[in-house]
Amino acid sequence: MDFELTEEQKIIQDTAAKFAKRELEPVAAELDQTKNREILKANLRKLAELGFMGLNVDPAYGGTGAGVVSFSLAMTELGRACASTAVTTSVTNMVAEVIQVVGTEEQKQKYIPPLCSGEWAAGSFGLTETCAGSDPASMRTSAVLDGDEYVLNGGKIFITSAEYAGVFVVWAVTDKEVKKGKGITAFLVEPSFPGFIVGKDEKKMGQHASSTNELRFENCRVPKENVLGKVNDGFRIAVSELAGGRIGIGSMALGIGLAAMDCATAYAKERIQFDKPISNLQAIQWMIADNYTRLEASQLLLLRAASLKDQKKPYAKEASMAKVYATESANKACYDALQILGGYGYTADFPVERFTRDVRITSIYEGTSEIQRLIIARDLLK
Known part of the structure; x- marks a missing residue:
């Protein structure tokens, strides 16, 4: 190895x-x-x-x-x-x-x-809806064929980069009569298409510079040749091809966690309490040791999933394992880093405050931690 x-x-x-x-x-x-x-x-x-x-x-x-x-x-x-x-x-x-x-x-x-x-500047995915987050098969956005175009109606929420994306992969129901999840199709939608509207930018806890918008489709006309993949095969694309995104989010979370711990470790070496640096205190040493160990393990899980994908081998379970572990480890690292900095960690004078806000969403988007555990358990128990 x-x-x-x-x-x-x-x-x-x-x-x-x-x-x-x-x-x-x-x-x-x-x-x-x-x-x-x-x-x-x-x-x-x-x-x-x-x-x-x-x-x-x-x-x-x-x-x-x-x-x-x-x-x-x-x-x-x-x-x-x-x-x-x-x-x-x-x-x-x-x-x-x-x-x-x-x-x-x-x-x-x-x-x-x-x-x-x-x-x-970017590309975007339009999958999540108010009634279809962790359960995307329950989406209500519809697409009806009208001559050489599909007419889309409905809405999406929490769409990353929507304000400045050049193309959107959008999912819509094309057959309401079949079993749930079987009648969904993916489309390539350009922002210039008639009836396509980018809505409000959400006010978020963190990751402020990344736009997160709602989308509205009001008789949005999409050329038939913009069907991505096969008609009614969109749900499979969503659950299989997007697993790689979990590697990206897990890797990003790892970076945030490492930055937070690097900042906290440097601070601990300089902060004097009880006439010595707080890095001499066992409580601080163990927080540093435990967090770097979890982050190192996270990277190994992420690289394992990435390596499997590179080899064209099944990697969905491994991607979910890496995502849930890396994002939760990064959240813990940021929280502990803030604790090490004490009152300073709660101020914007140090970046740990921003890291802690930015990292929180990583265990929610691209599939919540709970959904990742379901994916892992189903694979192990099948």
């Missing part, structure tokens, strides 16, 4: 780390406070120029072709500096990947290159 990264993987990890330190970290607090989309989009374009918007996409479509392990390593480094930028990068990578896996050649040629090149 070889745990050594390839030279290409090391270069990508190092490039991501340097970019995050140089470009993302200095503006992360400002983005959190101001939601300055121009700063965000400028950094997204720079990431695209470096090849980070299509890490597991064939170079024939403008991707890097570096693989899923490289994707995981990059998301961790970006997550250390700015979660808002990291989540946008992760989702855009997954949109390009899904189109690559199930799209037609015409769809690949049309939609993947602008995502990878930075011509479009």
